[in-house]
Amino acid sequence: MLKNRIIPCLDVKNGRVVKGINFVDLQDAGDPVEQAKIYSDGGADEICFLDITASNENRDTIYDVVEKTSKKCFVPLTVGGGVRSVEDINKLLNCGADKVSINTAAAQNPEVVVESSKKFGSQCIVVAIDAKKNGDKWEIFTHGGRNNTGINAIEFAKTMEDSGAGELLVTSMDRDGTQVGYDIELMFKISSMVNIPVIASGGVGNLDHLVDGIKLGNASAVLAASIFHYGKHSVKEAKEYLDLKGIPVRI
Amino acid sequence: MNVTIVDYNSGNISSVINSFKEVAKDKVNIEVTSDLSEIKSADKVVLPGQGSFKSCVDALNNISGLVETLNEFAINNKKPLLGICVGLQMFADVGYEETETKGLGWIPGKVTKINNQNGKYKLPHIGWNQINILKDSKIFKDIDNKSHMYFVHSYEFVPEDKNVISATTDYSSNIVCSIEKENIFGTQFHPEKSDKIGLKIIDNFIKL
Numbered sequence: 413m414l415k416n417r418i419i420p421c422l423d424v425k426n427g428r429v430v431k432g433i434n435f436v437d438l439q440d441a442g443d444p445v446e447q448a449k450i451y452s453d454g455g456a457d458e459i460c461f462l463d464i465t466a467s468n469e470n471r472d473t474i475y476d477v478v479e480k481t482s483k484k485c486f487v488p489l490t491v492g493g494g495v496r497s498v499e500d501i502n503k504l505l506n507c508g509a510d511k512v513s514i515n516t517a518a519a520q521n522p523e524v525v526v527e528s529s530k531k532f533g534s535q536c537i538v539v540a541i542d543a544k545k546n547g548d549k550w551e552i553f554t555h556g557g558r559n560n561t562g563i564n565a566i567e568f569a570k571t572m573e574d575s576g577a578g579e580l581l582v583t584s585m586d587r588d589g590t591q592v593g594y595d596i597e598l599m600f601k602i603s604s605m606v607n608i609p610v611i612a613s614g615g616v617g618n619l620d621h622l623v624d625g626i627k628l629g630n631a632s633a634v635l636a637a638s639i640f641h642y643g644k645h646s647v648k649e650a651k652e653y654l655d656l657k658g659i660p661v662r663i
Numbered sequence: 664m665n666v667t668i669v670d671y672n673s674g675n676i677s678s679v680i681n682s683f684k685e686v687a688k689d690k691v692n693i694e695v696t697s698d699l700s701e702i703k704s705a706d707k708v709v710l711p712g713q714g715s716f717k718s719c720v721d722a723l724n725n726i727s728g729l730v731e732t733l734n735e736f737a738i739n740n741k742k743p744l745l746g747i748c749v750g751l752q753m754f755a756d757v758g759y760e761e762t763e764t765k766g767l768g769w770i771p772g773k774v775t776k777i778n779n780q781n782g783k784y785k786l787p788h789i790g791w792n793q794i795n796i797l798k799d800s801k802i803f804k805d806i807d808n809k810s811h812m813y814f815v816h817s818y819e820f821v822p823e824d825k826n827v828i829s830a831t832t833d834y835s836s837n838i839v840c841s842i843e844k845e846n847i848f849g850t851q852f853h854p855e856k857s858d859k860i861g862l863k864i865i866d867n868f869i870k871l
Contacts, residue, residue, distance in 0.1 A: 414790050414792045415790055417790050457790065579789060
């Protein structure tokens with residue numbers, strides 16, 4: 413039986429982890445490689461890096477991080493943030509990323525998804541949908557949540573599936589950072605609309621939220637950042653809890 | 664000993680290279696090449712494959728003499744070869760992804776889209792799934808039945824002779840996920856991405 417996945421996400425800025433696990437025995441808490449290794453050793457099903465480097469001159473730092481991580485972690489590694497072109501995707505894959513998530517570029521120019529999925533295969537193309545509720549619908553936000561495109565998120569999800577995306581990483585901008593739980597309605601609507609796996613993101617504050625994302629939101633995988641940081645919960649604890657709640661996980 | 668990973672522009676093979684180097688340490692030489700003479704002289708060959716069946720077969724054919732060299736290595740000389748993902752699928756006679764495409768024809772059978780029961784199951788089949796070991800394959804030494812492996816695929820290999828199947832996995836149907844036929848090995852899952860247990864399979868192949 414296929415297992416639901418737990419994916420810890422690390423925010424990386426200028427090659428350093430911004431928020432991460434705060435373990436006393438950690439030699440360098442800002443080192444993304446060491447943090448990723450802790451997660452993979454702890455049973456993370458995949459690792460996600462979100463590059464939030466603001467300045468263009470430091471953008472290359474992520475390539476070095478990916479290259480080093482892929483030599484230490486032998487679970488799938490997804491990298492997103494600032495991916496603009498087929499060439500950016502090519503560089504990340506060559507450095508050892510297994511999947512690349514595309515956000516702004518996909519909303520601005522869906523051709524990037526068509527072209528990259530043809531060139532590299534759908535299996536490595538994740539489209540990140542950052543959505544915010546506006547009245548009775550959800551709209552796509554880009555540039556790290558700053559720009560409203562006015563694009564309907566549910567329709568966009570279907571377009572991305574048709575364009576060749578292998579997975580959708582759906583983040584509720586309303587919930588991100590609030591720790592009150594995923595936007596279940598959004599997850600369920602998108603997951604019911606498409607036939608590709610949906611990864612739920614944004615808003616996890618406790619382990620029950622992970623359960624809800626899968627049971628109620630119908631997500632194939634759940635992504636979380638804060639709850640795994642600072643040792644609040646380990647990936648292992650999360651998996652044991654999901655198992656207890658009858659959700660199939662890899663233990 | 665030389666283990667050669669065939670680099671034929673079949674997509675991203677960094678993870679395959681990293682995992683083999685991690686397992687081999689300094690004891691075994693891991694080569695990554697499309698050079699025919701290096702492939703000929705290898706002790707073992709790894710055939711990765713990402714993207715579609717057609718794109719991988721096209722990429723193999725784009726390197727003049729590569730298919731003949733692989734045939735000589737695996738079929739005539741019967742030296743150990745491991746196909747991963749589409750690398751395994753290409754063992755078939757024919758694949759139906761994008762369009763009907765002729766495979767290497769090493770193991771009679773076809774590669775068809777997984778039946779997702781009218782959308783009841785998501786495709787691609789992505790994530791960790793358990794393998795049902797059906798026969799004592801050399802690459803499964805010290806691997807427990809029901810071990811979890813990492814999968815990413817929408818197409819499956821359906822061999823004619825079921826005796827070549829060494830493991831299956833359960834999704835929308837029972838999917839062939841590992842093959843052993845004499846010196847030819849293949850996994851539909853990605854041992855290079857299946858954590859320690861996957862590295863053990865790589866180790867088993869290197870130690871054959």
